[in-house]
Amino acid sequence: MSIHVQKSFVASSGESVLGEKGKLFLVGTPIGNLEDMTFRAVRTLQEADIIAAEDTRQTRKLLTHFNISPAKLVSYHEHNKAASGPELIRLIIEGKNLALVSDAGLPAISDPGSDLVKLALEANISVIPVPGANAALSALIVSGLPTERFMFLGFLPRDSKERGQLLKSLEDEMGTLLMYESPHRVIKTLEALLDVWGNRRIVLARELTKRYEELTRGSIQDCLDWLLEHPPLGEYCLVIEGAGSEEVKERQAAWWQTLSLEDHVRHYEEQEDLTRKEAMKKTALDRGVSKRDIYNQLL
Known part of the structure; x- marks a missing residue:
């Protein structure tokens, strides 16, 4: 087994030594409220040689707001990552500092940024986090559900069979569960949760940090009824209660007793x-x- 220890001087994203590799900066951006942009994130974007964005139109608005030149903006997303990723790595190896952003929140979480991080590490490039807002953790801390242990699931599979298998495999998970869902699939997802996990407590969070932030708390059935009367709008973050310890013990004890x-x-x-x-x-x-x-x- 081999080990690699990264020790990076991160005082400034603009400092690079001639002949040395650049760095990959993962820059957190606001999930809705522009006031959540950190001073360090602004400076990193200002000083970076290249800014790679999932949606350049969205990021251009952010750069304009903070008076950052959009000239160094390039596209990096799910559909072009196979070609764009290696090219970006080549530029970093040549000494360019690259800042990666997603549409909102922290890059490399449920987006193609994680693939660029893997490529960078394989090329022995330093990867530097520039923390910022995150929708899942923001929803968790205001949910009222336990925060000592939790699991992030991203988006569930679209295929109903795959979705059901995943949920079944997690029915004994006692930590709070976090996931994202689109407005078009959130009702089907809640129905699947109810079918596999039962009527647990849940929080539906949408428009976090924005003017019309909304948190709907109740049982899964309560929230399903709410959505049927109030059609889903915008992307949701779901925070779901984990399995109870007694429930898990009973289920686990039952199958092998015979x-x-x-x-x-x-x-x-x-x-x-x-x-x-x-x-x-x-x-x-x-x-x-x-x-x-x-x-x-x-x-």
Whole structure:
């Protein structure tokens, strides 16, 4: 195993030494309210040699507002990343400092920026975060749901079968769950959540930080009824209550109780493709005993 430690001097995005590689700056931008733009983000965009944007029209408005020249703006998005990504990396290797932004919020979260980060790291380029607003975390902290443990799911699969399989795999997740959804699919998504996870508490957040910010709190069924009376508008961030510990214990205890010890271990070997040792360890966790007890009983 090899390890790489990145130590970057990040005082200024405009400083580069002749012959050295440039840096990739991931710049957080406002999710609605322009006052959430940080001083550091403005300076980074001002000093960067190139600004790569998911939607250049949207970013041009931002640059104009902060009196930043749009001349260094280039396009980088899902449909051109295969060609644009390597070219941007080449420019950084030549010594250019590149600032990457998304349409709103932090780049590289549920957008093609993550692919550019991978390319940069493969080329041994320093990747520098310039923090800013994030819709999912903003929704989480005002949701009233637990924040000690949470999982971000991005956008769920559009295919109903794939969506159902993913939700089923997460039904025992006890942390708060965060996801994004479009206004065209949010009702179908809530119906799927209700079907697989039951009627948990949920918060629907839209227009965060904007003038007409809206947070709808209640059960999944309550929020479904609300959306049927108030047609969805804009992109939503969903914050969903995790599974209760007692609920998880009951569900996990039920499936293996009729199995013999040998069948229990074999289930993990065959269904999850685990080694004998790993299967015995999971069986021991299910039954609340030590792995040695399982081993001794199967001798």
